[in-house]
Amino acid sequence: MADEFLCSAMQRVIGMERSDVLVVGGGIIGVCVAYYLAERNIKVTLVERGEICSGASYGNAGLIVPSHSVPLSAPGVVAKGLKWLLNPESPLYIRLRLDFDLLTWLWKFWSSCTEEHVRKSLPLLISLQNDSLSLFEKFASEGLGFGFQRKGTMTVFNTEQAFEEGVKEAGFMRDYGVNSEILTAERAKEKEPLLSEKIVGGIYFPGDAHLDPAAFVASLADQAKRKGVNVLTHTEVIELKSSGKRIVSVQTTKGEWRADIVVLAAGAWSPTLTRNLGIKLPIQPAKGYSITIQNPDQTPSLPLMLNEVRVAVTPLNGRLRLGGTLELAGLDLSINQRRIDAIKRGAWNYLPEIKGEQEEIWRGLRPCTPDGLPVIGRPSNFDNLFIASGHGILGISLGPITGKITAQMICGETLDYDLSLLSPDRFR
Numbered sequence: 001m002a003d004e005f006l007c008s009a010m011q012r013v014i015g016m017e018r019s020d021v022l023v024v025g026g027g028i029i030g031v032c033v034a035y036y037l038a039e040r041n042i043k044v045t046l047v048e049r050g051e052i053c054s055g056a057s058y059g060n061a062g063l064i065v066p067s068h069s070v071p072l073s074a075p076g077v078v079a080k081g082l083k084w085l086l087n088p089e090s091p092l093y094i095r096l097r098l099d100f101d102l103l104t105w106l107w108k109f110w111s112s113c114t115e116e117h118v119r120k121s122l123p124l125l126i127s128l129q130n131d132s133l134s135l136f137e138k139f140a141s142e143g144l145g146f147g148f149q150r151k152g153t154m155t156v157f158n159t160e161q162a163f164e165e166g167v168k169e170a171g172f173m174r175d176y177g178v179n180s181e182i183l184t185a186e187r188a189k190e191k192e193p194l195l196s197e198k199i200v201g202g203i204y205f206p207g208d209a210h211l212d213p214a215a216f217v218a219s220l221a222d223q224a225k226r227k228g229v230n231v232l233t234h235t236e237v238i239e240l241k242s243s244g245k246r247i248v249s250v251q252t253t254k255g256e257w258r259a260d261i262v263v264l265a266a267g268a269w270s271p272t273l274t275r276n277l278g279i280k281l282p283i284q285p286a287k288g289y290s291i292t293i294q295n296p297d298q299t300p301s302l303p304l305m306l307n308e309v310r311v312a313v314t315p316l317n318g319r320l321r322l323g324g325t326l327e328l329a330g331l332d333l334s335i336n337q338r339r340i341d342a343i344k345r346g347a348w349n350y351l352p353e354i355k356g357e358q359e360e361i362w363r364g365l366r367p368c369t370p371d372g373l374p375v376i377g378r379p380s381n382f383d384n385l386f387i388a389s390g391h392g393i394l395g396i397s398l399g400p401i402t403g404k405i406t407a408q409m410i411c412g413e414t415l416d417y418d419l420s421l422l423s424p425d426r427f428r
Helices: 002-013 028-039 077-084 100-112 115-141 160-174 185-191 213-226 267-277 337-350 392-410
Strands: 016-024 044-047 092-094 153-157 181-184 201-205 230-232 237-243 246-252 255-264 284-294 304-306 311-315 319-328 358-368 375-377 385-389
Touching: 016 028, 028 044, 028 213, 028 385, 028 392, 044 255, 100 284, 115 213, 115 392, 153 160, 153 185, 160 201, 181 185, 185 201, 213 230, 213 392, 237 267, 255 267, 255 392, 267 284, 267 358, 267 385, 284 337, 284 392, 304 337, 311 337, 319 337, 358 392, 375 392, 385 392
Parallel strands: 016 044, 016 255, 044 230, 092 319, 153 304, 255 385
Antiparallel strands: 153 201, 181 201, 237 246, 246 255, 284 319, 284 358, 304 311, 311 319, 375 385
């Protein structure tokens, strides 16, 4: 006992702290990992460079959407992307620059835009999303308050061509167990009377759900603390130090930590922490924006996906959130007002009667891999490092299941999935 006390005291003197597992990142992925580890009575420390849920998890649309499991790298995306490429108001905008990592990412993205890739990825992504949705339902049934509602979502269209493409994709998704209902313009307006007369049709996906993402992450972080997780905010990780096949310490702005296991869940910042380890992690920050309207005059009864402008509309307990766009501009958190204006204009084309008093404008960096799949697992060149990152636009949808799977991996439990498609080693 005296030796243990002396060791602990020495660690404090030299600025070295210790935990069984150190989780890097306080967004939905990191918080879910910490929670599920704490459930297994593991001593966990979570470090976050800002506040809990201050990054991509805060202001996104809050949708859980098995219906939208087709990875971002899908056939036809490149053709659409080329049309949008140089338009700063388009749903997808790439700020072209001499950046080797970006050019490599774009090449890998193009290579992944195949039907074969989609068919290989869909069963896993749909299964993960459905299981994650069940975990959200469990949290809600246990009294965790985060505005969870399973009303489905409706994708609406204002051009015949886009509607035909949407119907075709919905039929494709039905082959994988995703139910949908094709709606004429009249039936879509019956379901949501606030829609414009210009729409030509809609597709209702009854299996989808939505929630308040910030409320969920904050509530689960509180639960994790009650289970013993040590949460350190405003603690930025500077470097993961390694020796052989192990991470031996983690240097932060508030001292150095040692842990038996390190979990990297730092989202768009993850590649900066793996570079010195020799791990190739091709994650590009994709800036997304949202506008949250406080006390709107009217609110849609269910979440809407506005197809042509790629804007999601989510009712959130007296607020209305408009979210959209992907902007590949590096680790840049500046606000492009033209993109904010484009989201508003696009939304009003479908929902002309909605007005509100006060707005909150948000932007965050989604971590996107070139194949549109997250990175979940242990890189083979390290024994005590796990990566849970690269979820792109599915971070909220896949948060709980990613946390559970990562905890199971760390504890050596049997998994219900073949996660080879998500391996960190796939980019080597």
